[in-house]
Amino acid sequence: QKEVEQNSGPLSVPEGAIASxxxxxxxxxxQSFFWYRQYSGKSPELIMSIYSNGDKEDGRFTAQLNKASQxxxxxxxxxxxxxxxxxxxxxxRSGGGADGLTFGxxxxxxIQP
Amino acid sequence: ETGVTQTxxxxxxxxxNKKSLKCEQHLGHNAxxxxxxxxxxPLELMFVYNFKEQTENNSVPSRFSPECPNSSHLFLHLHxxxxxxxxxxxCASSHNRVMGEQFFGPGTRLTVL
Numbered sequence: 034q035k036e037v038e039q040n041s042g043p044l045s046v047p048e049g050a051i052a053s054x055x056x057x058x059x060x061x062x063x064q065s066f067f068w069y070r071q072y073s074g075k076s077p078e079l080i081m082s083i084y085s086n087g088d089k090e091d092g093r094f095t096a097q098l099n100k101a102s103q104x105x106x107x108x109x110x111x112x113x114x115x116x117x118x119x120x121x122x123x124x125x126r127s128g129g130g131a132d133g134l135t136f137g138x139x140x141x142x143x144i145q146p
Numbered sequence: 147e148t149g150v151t152q153t154x155x156x157x158x159x160x161x162x163n164k165k166s167l168k169c170e171q172h173l174g175h176n177a178x179x180x181x182x183x184x185x186x187x188p189l190e191l192m193f194v195y196n197f198k199e200q201t202e203n204n205s206v207p208s209r210f211s212p213e214c215p216n217s218s219h220l221f222l223h224l225h226x227x228x229x230x231x232x233x234x235x236x237c238a239s240s241h242n243r244v245m246g247e248q249f250f251g252p253g254t255r256l257t258v259l
Contacts, residue, residue, distance in 0.1 A: 037188070065246040076236055076250040077189070121189065125246040131177030133191035133202055134248060 035060045039122050039137035047145050052109040054140050056122030059103070066098055068107045069121040071139065077121055081107060112144045149173040150251035152237050158257045159227065167222040167254045169237030175249075176242055178220040180212060183234040183253070195220060196242070227258045 036059040046052040054068075065084050069077035083089045083096040083105070095108040105124075109116055119139040125132050149172045159165050171178065180192040194202035195214040209231075211223040220237055234255055238248040 067247070069250075076234075076253045079247060079249060082247055123189075131179075131194055131196035131201060131240060131242060132246060133179060133194050133204065134181075134189070134246070135191070136189040138186075138188045 035063075035124075035126075035135045037122055037124055037135050037137035039120075039140050041138055042141040043143050044140055045143045045145055046112050048112060048114060050112055052112045052116065052142055052144070054107040054109075054120050054122075054142065056105045056107075056137055057103055058105070058122075058124045058135075060124065060126060060135070061100075061103065062126050063103075063124040065125040066096070066105045067123040067125075067134065068094075068096060068105075069123060069136075071119045071121055073118075109142075114144045114146050117142060117144045150237060150239055150249055152235075152251040152254050154254060155252060156255045156257075158259065159224070160259050161227060161229070163227075164223070164225040166224065167235055167237075167256075169220040169222075169251055171218055171220075171237075171239035171249075171251075173239055173249065174241070175239040176217050177240045178214060178217070179238040179240075179248060180220065180222055181236040181238060181250075183236060184232075189236070192222075224256075227256075229258050232256055232258045 068081040071077045081096040093110045097106045121139045122137040123134040193212045213221040234253045236253045237251040240248040
């Protein structure tokens with residue numbers, strides 16, 4: 034059974050601080066990893082993808098991957114109230130082609146002004 | 147907007163009705179997906195189509211019937227649904243060569259009475 038685990042939260046972080054979101058996955062064959070942001074009543078929006086061990090930075094977002102520990106994280110620097118949303122971790126087994134994503138339940142992040 | 151559209155955005159139907167959900171992608175992608183998002187459960191993959199061919203059916207009941215006439219259009223035909231099928235139905239698309247990055251439409255909020 035492929036599983037992706039996330040702490041459901043809510044995770045409360047003061048404005049301007051670093052928000053740290055974590056995710057573990059069970060399928061060692063997973064090769065591609067994604068973070069989606071979902072605002073209440075909206076659909077998921079892709080914000081980061083990562084495929085190899087280490088860090089990947091994009092603006093205020095940094096994704097971290099450790100395949101040996103089966104662990105993915107997302108750091109949000111200089112958190113803003115607009116970052117308040119549910120963050121979904123998703124993994125995919127294949128390195129390409131069309132394959133369905135396996136999602137975690139998401140972490141509800143609240144940025145306090 | 148991500149270039150993936152879904153209609154209708156909201157749908158209320160009785161258990162004996164037949165209805166269809168439509169998805170269209172304007173991104174030049176070749177793979178399309180249906181996902182279901184229910185309260186307190188992770189996003190669940192339902193179907194995958196790659197170049198119009200169904201490549202995955204995630205043990206979905208036969209009252210859900212997908213159709214993919216071309217790489218830009220995807221339908222989900224619904225008949226004799228149950229109240230527990232009430233959920234947000236999300237369509238996504240991806241390009242085979244972009245390592246699984248999937249982009250979601252706004253979803254159809256379905257209520258089965």
